[in-house]
Structures are given as C-alpha cells and as structure tokens.
Amino acid sequence: MNTKKWIRTWIVIVIVIVPIVGGFNYVIDPYGENYYFNYPGINNIKIRRDERQSKFNYLKNNNNYKSVILGNSKGTYIDPSIIKKYTGLETYNASFSAGTMDEFLEYTKWLINNRNIKQLFIVFEYYALTEFNSNGVMPSELRPNNSFKFDYFSFSKFKASTRAVLHNIVNFKEMRKERKFYLDKGMRYDTKYFERQKSIKKQLKHIEFLKSEKIMWHGKNISKERINNLKEIVTLCKENNIKLFLLQTPSSYRKLNFNGRKNYRKLLSLIKSIALEIHPVYFFNDFNYVNNNLEYFIDNDHFNYDVNEAIFKRIFLDEGIGLKITPNNAYKIDTLLL
Amino acid sequence: MLFNSYEFIFAFLPISFFVYFYLNKKRLTTAAKAWLVFTSLFFYSWWNIMYLPLILISILFNYTITNTMIEYDKSRRKYFSKKSLLHAGLLFNIGLLVYFKYMDFFISNTNTISGSDIELLHIALPLAISFFTLQQITFLIDSYEGLVKEKNFLDYTIFVSFFPQLIAGPIVHHKEMMPQFANVRNKVKNYKNIAIGLFIFSIGLFKKVVIADTFAVWATQGFDVATTLNLFEAWTTSLSYTFQLYFDFSGYTDMAIGAALLFNIRLPQNFNSPYKATSMIDFWNRWHMTLTNFITTYIYTPIIRSFNKLTFHKAMIATVITFLIAGLWHGASWMFVIFGGLNGLGIVVNHYWKIKIKIKINKILAWLITFNFVNITFVFFRAKEWNDAIKVLSSMFSLENIVLPDRLENKLSFLSSYGIEFGAWAKNISGDFWTVIWIIIGFALVLIFNNSIQRINNFQFNYRTVSLAAFTFIFSILSLDKVSEFLYFNF
Numbered sequence: 001m002n003t004k005k006w007i008r009t010w011i012v013i014v015i016v017i018v019p020i021v022g023g024f025n026y027v028i029d030p031y032g033e034n035y036y037f038n039y040p041g042i043n044n045i046k047i048r049r050d051e052r053q054s055k056f057n058y059l060k061n062n063n064n065y066k067s068v069i070l071g072n073s074k075g076t077y078i079d080p081s082i083i084k085k086y087t088g089l090e091t092y093n094a095s096f097s098a099g100t101m102d103e104f105l106e107y108t109k110w111l112i113n114n115r116n117i118k119q120l121f122i123v124f125e126y127y128a129l130t131e132f133n134s135n136g137v138m139p140s141e142l143r144p145n146n147s148f149k150f151d152y153f154s155f156s157k158f159k160a161s162t163r164a165v166l167h168n169i170v171n172f173k174e175m176r177k178e179r180k181f182y183l184d185k186g187m188r189y190d191t192k193y194f195e196r197q198k199s200i201k202k203q204l205k206h207i208e209f210l211k212s213e214k215i216m217w218h219g220k221n222i223s224k225e226r227i228n229n230l231k232e233i234v235t236l237c238k239e240n241n242i243k244l245f246l247l248q249t250p251s252s253y254r255k256l257n258f259n260g261r262k263n264y265r266k267l268l269s270l271i272k273s274i275a276l277e278i279h280p281v282y283f284f285n286d287f288n289y290v291n292n293n294l295e296y297f298i299d300n301d302h303f304n305y306d307v308n309e310a311i312f313k314r315i316f317l318d319e320g321i322g323l324k325i326t327p328n329n330a331y332k333i334d335t336l337l338l
Numbered sequence: 339m340l341f342n343s344y345e346f347i348f349a350f351l352p353i354s355f356f357v358y359f360y361l362n363k364k365r366l367t368t369a370a371k372a373w374l375v376f377t378s379l380f381f382y383s384w385w386n387i388m389y390l391p392l393i394l395i396s397i398l399f400n401y402t403i404t405n406t407m408i409e410y411d412k413s414r415r416k417y418f419s420k421k422s423l424l425h426a427g428l429l430f431n432i433g434l435l436v437y438f439k440y441m442d443f444f445i446s447n448t449n450t451i452s453g454s455d456i457e458l459l460h461i462a463l464p465l466a467i468s469f470f471t472l473q474q475i476t477f478l479i480d481s482y483e484g485l486v487k488e489k490n491f492l493d494y495t496i497f498v499s500f501f502p503q504l505i506a507g508p509i510v511h512h513k514e515m516m517p518q519f520a521n522v523r524n525k526v527k528n529y530k531n532i533a534i535g536l537f538i539f540s541i542g543l544f545k546k547v548v549i550a551d552t553f554a555v556w557a558t559q560g561f562d563v564a565t566t567l568n569l570f571e572a573w574t575t576s577l578s579y580t581f582q583l584y585f586d587f588s589g590y591t592d593m594a595i596g597a598a599l600l601f602n603i604r605l606p607q608n609f610n611s612p613y614k615a616t617s618m619i620d621f622w623n624r625w626h627m628t629l630t631n632f633i634t635t636y637i638y639t640p641i642i643r644s645f646n647k648l649t650f651h652k653a654m655i656a657t658v659i660t661f662l663i664a665g666l667w668h669g670a671s672w673m674f675v676i677f678g679g680l681n682g683l684g685i686v687v688n689h690y691w692k693i694k695i696k697i698k699i700n701k702i703l704a705w706l707i708t709f710n711f712v713n714i715t716f717v718f719f720r721a722k723e724w725n726d727a728i729k730v731l732s733s734m735f736s737l738e739n740i741v742l743p744d745r746l747e748n749k750l751s752f753l754s755s756y757g758i759e760f761g762a763w764a765k766n767i768s769g770d771f772w773t774v775i776w777i778i779i780g781f782a783l784v785l786i787f788n789n790s791i792q793r794i795n796n797f798q799f800n801y802r803t804v805s806l807a808a809f810t811f812i813f814s815i816l817s818l819d820k821v822s823e824f825l826y827f828n829f
Contacts, residue, residue, distance in 0.1 A: 001799045001800050001801065001804070002799065003529040003530045003532075003533045003799055004529055005799075006533045006799045006803070006804050007529060007532055007533050007536065009801070009804045009808070010533075010536055010804050010807055010808050010811075013804070013805070013808035013809075013812070014808055014811060014812055014815075017808075017812050018812055018815060018816070021812075021816055151819045153815065153816060153818075154816055154817070154818075154819040155813065155816035155817050155819075156817075156819060157819070158816065
C-alpha cells in the first residue's frame with residue numbers, strides 16, 4: 001500500500017463510519033430529542049435519562065396538552081388523568097425531582113411562549129422557595145445563555161440507541177406498560193406500590209420501614225429571589241388567562257413532627273404569607289387522615305396513588321382532606337401553629 | 339483550544355494545514371511562516387485572549403535580548419556587557435514565572451512563617467507560561483554561549499509559539515526546531531509524514547479520550563471526593579492516577595508529534611514506555627524526556643560546574659537540588675516539592691546502589707520496586723493537600739480496612755474473623771467490576787505493547803496500520819462528547 005492510498009483509506013473509513021453512527025443516533029433518537037422518526041417496536045419508546053430533559057423533550061414534541069403540572073418529586077406521583085376527569089383538559093405531568101421556583105418560572109415562560117395552556121398546577125415544597133440548590137440541570141433550551149449542543153456523533157448515544165432498539169424489540173410489552181403510566185402522562189411509575197397493595201405482609205413490612213426512616217428537610221433560609229419568581233409566575237398566569245393552582249401536597253405525620261415541629265412551623269408561616277400576599281394555596285399538611293396514616297405513603301415524603309383522588313376532590317369539589325388557604329381564612333394556619 | 343475538540347480536529351487543523359502548504363506552493367514562504375505564527379497565536383488566544391499580550395511581550399523581549407547578544411561581538415559601541423544582557427533576560431523570564439506562578443505561594447508561606455497577613459494576589463496562571471518560558475531560557479543561554487546564529491524574527495516566533503507544542507511541550511530546543519522551519523524541503527507536502535502524523539495523532543487522541551479519561555473518574559473520586567478509602571479503593575485511586583497521567587500526557591505528546599508532522603516538523607520523543615523502567619535512573623530517561631534533558635543541561639550541569647572539585651556526594655546533592663527545582667516547576671505547591679524531592683532521593687539511592695553496593699537485583703523485582711516507588715510519588719503529585727496524600731497512602735498500606743465483594747462472602751466467610759469485611763468494595767471511588775478490568779488493561783498496555791514512537795519507527799503502510807489509525811480515531815471522535823482538559827495544561 002502506498003502512502004496516498006493509506007491516507008485515502010483512512011479518510012474513507014472515517015467519512016463512512018462517523019456519519020453512519022451519527023445518522024443511526026439521529027433516527028433512533030434514544031432520549032426523544034427530535035421525535036422525527038417514530039417506529040413502533042423499534043424506537044418509539046424512548047430511554048429515560050435526565051427527568052428534567054426527557055419530560056421537557058416530550059412536552060416540546062407534543063402539542064396536545066392544555067394543562068400542565070409543574071412540581072417536585074411529590075408532584076411526579078400525581079395522575080394527570082384525574083385532572084382531565086374534572087376539567088376535560090388534556091394534562092401532562094412535567095414534575096421533576098427537587099424542583100425549585102426559579103425552574104418553574106422558566107418552564108412557565110416557555111409554556112406561555114410555545115403552548116396554549118389553560119391551567120397550571122405548581123406542586124411545591126418548602127425548599128422550592130429557599131436557597132436550596134438541588135444541582136438539577138434544567139433543559140438546555142430553558143437555560144440562560146443556552147448554547148447549541150450537537151451530540152449525535154457520540155459513542156455513548158450510540159450505546160443508548162442500541163439499548164433503545166433492543167428494549168423496543170425485546171421488552172416491548174413491559175415498556176408499553178411503563179409508557180401507559182410514565183411517558184404519556186409524565187407520571188412516576190412505582191411498581192413497589194402495586195406489589196405492596198397485593199400483599200398484606202409486604203405492606204406491614206413497608207410501614208415498619210416508614211416508621212424507622214430517616215427524616216430530611218431541605219432548605220434553610222427563604223430566598224427573596226424565589227419568592228419573586230413565584231410572584232412573576234402569578235402575574236404571567238393572570239396576564240395570559242391561565243388558571244393557576246398552588247399545591248402543598250401531603251407528607252407523613254413523622255415528617256411534619258420532625259425536629260419538634262420547628263420546620264413545620266416555618267412551612268406554615270411561609271404558606272400563610274404566600275396566601276396573604278401572592279396567591280391562594282391548597283394545603284394538605286393539616287394533620288388530616290392522609291398525613292396521619294403511613295399506609296398512604298411510599299416514603300415519608302411521597303404519597304401513593306390513592307391520595308390523588310383526595311387531593312383533586314378538595315380542589316375541584318371543595319370536599320375531603322386539606323384546606324384552601326386564602327387571605328380570608330389565613331387565620332386557620334394560626335390554629336395549626338399552636 | 340483543546341486537541342481533543344471538534345473545532346481543533348475538523349476546523350483549525352485542516353485550515354492551518356491547507357493554507358500553509360498553499361502559500362508555500364505559491365512560493366510565499368514568508369507569508370506561510372507568518373500564517374503559522376498567526377494560527378499558533380490564534381490557538382493560544384482561543385482560551386483567553388487576555389493572555390496574548392503576555393506571550394507577545396515575552397517573545398519580543400527575549401528576541402531583542404538574544405538578537406543583541408548575537409550581534410554583540412560585531413557591534414563597536416558596547417554600552418553594557420554580554421553577561422548583563424543574559425542576567426536581564428533571565429531576570430525577566432524567571433520574574434515572569436515567579437510573578438504569575440509562585441507569588442501567592444510565596445505570600446502564603448511568608449504569612450505562615452512570620453504570622454503576617456499579606457493578602458494573596460490571586461493571579462490567574464497564564465496558559466503554557468512554564469513551557470514557553472523554559473524554551474526561551476534555553477535560547478537565551480545558548481545565545482550567550484555563542485551557540486545561536488539564527489536571528490530571523492519569524493523563525494524565532496514559530497520556535498516559541500508553534501501550536502502543536504506550545505501548551506504542554508514536548509519542550510523543544512532551538513537547535514532541533516529552527517533548522518526544520520528553515521529547511522526548504524519541509525515546505526512541500528510530504529505524504530509519508532501526513533500518514534504517520536495521522537496515525538500517531540489518532541493513537542494519541544485515543545489514549546487521552548478513551549483511556550486517560552476513563553481512569554480519571556476513579557482518580558478524581560479517590561483523591562478529591564472520598565473521605566475514607568479501603569485498601570482496594572486506595573490502590574485503585576493511586577494506580578488510576580498513575581495510568582491517567584501517563585496516557586493523558588503521552589497522548590497529548592503523540593497528538594502534538596502527529597500534528598507537527600503534518601507540517602513536516604519532527605518534535606522530539608517525550609516518553610519511551612516509562613512504566614517498563616527497572617530503576618529510577620531508567621525511569622527518568624523514559625519519562626518526560628525533554629524535561630529531563632532540559633534540567634540536566636540547564637540546571638544540573640551549571641550546579642555541577644559551580645563546584646570546585648566534583649565528588650560523588652556533591653553530584654548527588656546537585657541531583658536532589660535539581661529535582662526539587664523540577665518539582666517546583668510543575669506547580670506552586672509543597673506537594674510538587676515533595677514529589678521532586680522523593681524522585682531526587684530515588685535517583686541518589688539508585689546511583690549509590692549502582693556504584694557502591696553493586697548487587698544486581700532480579701529484573702522483575704527491580705521493576706516492581708521502581709513502579710511502586712513511582713506510583714507513590716505520583717500520589718504527592720496529584721494530591722492537592724498533604725491530608726489527601728496521607729488519606730490515600732495510609733489506606734494503601736493499612737490492613738485494617740480490607741473490604742471484599744459481597745459475592746465472595748459465602749466462600750470466604752472465615753476471613754471475617756481476621757477483620758476483613760464484605761460489602762461495598764469500590765463505592766467510594768464509584769468503581770465496579772470494570773474498574774478491575776481497566777486496571778489490568780492499563781498494565782497490559784504499558785508493559786506489553788510497543789509505545790507509539792516504536793510504532794512509527796517501524797511503521798508500515800498496510801491495512802493493519804490504517805485500520806488501527808482509523809478505528810482509534812473514530813472511537814475517540816465518538817467519545818468527544820465529554821471533553822476534558824489535559825493534566826499538563828495546569829503546569
């Protein structure tokens with residue numbers, strides 16, 4: 001082989017293989033970044049990577065939702081089909097772990113600019129309005145100074161594409177089941193919950209676990225910036241005729257009692273000030289029967305599927321657990337402070 | 339700009355190459371040289387254009403001084419001695435290094451010793467300052483010694499700033515570079531050089547992107563994140579860094595050699611399978627060879643010359659001093675001084691053994707001692723603080739923290755009575771089964787295979803070499819989504 005032929009061969013191999021890999025990744029689109037080619041049984045069920053990015057990708061590529069849930073991990077357990085039942089609006093659950101108010105604001109802006117939504121649910125925890133940093137990475141499109149990243153020519157993505165194809169072919173039925181819960185709704189799929197439902201022994205063991213589980217409260221100081229983020233969301237929703245629901249969803253009594261209720265008191269003060277100054281809050285941590293019964297929890301922070309219905313009965317029928325805290329009844333919070 | 343980036347591989351390098359040879363083809367050789375200077379300075383400025391004036395001032399000042407020294411003997415009016423010019427040049431270069439690299443180190447040590455509270459300057463270290471300063475010092479000293487005749491400004495600027503070796507070496511000597519830039523035959527495309535350049539560049543890219551960056555994960559976890567390490571984790575941490583450093587730096591050097599070869603410039607060899615060394619002297623003849631040459635010629639030899647009568651002990655003192663300086667050259671930290679000191683002592687013991695004790699050691703045992711000594715000194719090289727180094731070293735030599743995988747518990751449960759635990763054996767370094775496999779691969783690569791320079795010396799144009807080059811290149815290109823810097827960029 002002479003030198004010129006050697007160079008030509010090198011160039012040809014590179015020019016042929018690199019675009020093949022890039023093209024394969026683009027067509028398979030393992031994480032659902034472009035949704036240009038969707039073939040059932042080959043690639044239409046995507047691989048989960050980062051919850052923030054993959055849910056955003058889904059929302060970006062599906063224009064049929066008129067109602068969106070933004071929230072933290074507790075929000076991910078909300079079944080959007082219940083909202084559809086009450087409002088008739090197709091709802092997507094875009095909640096993600098450790099979501100904070102600054103992130104919700106960026107999502108809200110994007111939804112207003114790119115989608116015609118009619119209602120917005122924000123499920124927030126105390127830390128969402130503090131200086132707490134979750135280290136969650138927002139989708140690149142929502143980040144300030146967003147820089148274009150073209151990563152289809154990537155071996156790691158090639159592995160993901162191959163995995164996606166194999167999953168679609170081999171585990172098609174299993175993934176259909178998961179899709180029913182997770183992908184189309186954005187809802188978190190907790191198989192353990194359904195297993196526990198079937199076995200009393202497992203359920204008892206689970207409750208024992210919850211009784212000994214270590215309790216965590218994130219976030220210390222309230223962030224003025226994030227309070228302003230919430231105010232901005234409220235203003236944006238008003239300006240764009242979007243019905244906004246702020247939700248503080250149930251935690252277990254163990255979580256609320258933690259640290260001599262010191263953290264709980266801080267939470268109550270926060271809820272009261274939001275209700276008085278910013279927007280009414282649906283509050284579900286008033287030591288109601290859900291809070292007081294560990295059977296309703298996956299862990300001390302996250303309620304299970306059964307609670308969904310109870311939450312939306314309060315919101316849409318004004319009955320059952322929880323309180324709607326408004327400027328007129330904010331005094332009710334004071335009774336809980338005692 | 340990183341060698342392992344799309345912009346360098348697919349834009350900067352091809353454009354620089356084609357324009358350079360186009361200009362040469364049109365017989366615009368000065369324009370071609372100017373183009374090479376421009377591309378090199380562009381390459382340098384890509385990081386931070388704020389550093390550009392610094393390198394330009396450094397080049398201009400050194401060129402003026404050396405040019406004056408070259409012309410010195412011819413000029414009639416002599417306002418100052420040649421030696422004072424040399425001193426001015428050395429003062430400028432060393433002053434630049436001290437100011438940008440060591441000022442905060444000196445201030446914090448002064449504060450510690452005297453109890454004073456002088457504020458640190460927090461000066462950002464300009465990229466490649468250690469490398470381009472060293473090269474200019476060699477040129478300065480050789481000009482003083484009358485060993486330099488060249489005085490073409492463009493040639494000098496290319497010698498200092500030639501982009502393949504500008505950031506992290508190899509440290510080049512003007513004697514081997516300037517004639518190459520001046521050689522007319524090098525101004526024509528040479529397909530043999532292009533093919534070999536592509537080959538070695540591909541191998542270097544693979545070493546960096548695929549091998550070094552894989553080891554980097556465990557090294558970083560072990561040194562910077564983990565608070566405690568078990569025996570396995572500690573050894574994996576140190577070995578991972580030892581392999582990462584070699585594959586990272588030798589990978590960079592290979593890419594530099596490959597990129598330079600595209601322009602018909604041969605850069606010197608920097609590594610010769612250093613982990614095959616069977617003594618410390620052998621190791622330093624194989625590791626960062628251009629630095630070893632520099633410190634031997636420009637630090638060790640002048641110290642030796644300064645002694646009235648040379649004895650074995652004086653030579654050994656000179657060795658330790660030289661290595662302490664070399665250690666400090668790597669960075670403003672006592673960890674680098676310890677690294678240099680340990681290596682200096684290693685060389686002294688090696689010389690003493692060779693000359694005074696004269697007992698031959700079995701080759702495998704010699705390798706084992708050398709490799710482990712090097713591995714231990716690299717712990718100091720990597721650790722940011724003394725405590726980090728001690729964390730790794732104490733766990734490497736403690737038998738109280740042995741953890742074996744769960745799956746072995748049934749077979750080896752009797753070991754529990756000796757304090758051996760079963761459970762998360764690599765959790766603190768984010769390791770798993772593949773970590774062990776990679777460590778084995780690391781040993782195989784450094785001990786069994788020929789190094790890249792040996793490969794190009796025996797290079798044959800056949801389908802085997804072209805496939806190897808193409809697949810290492812493709813695999814590396816497809817792994818570029820996680821771009822990381824080269825370790826020696828920090829020095």
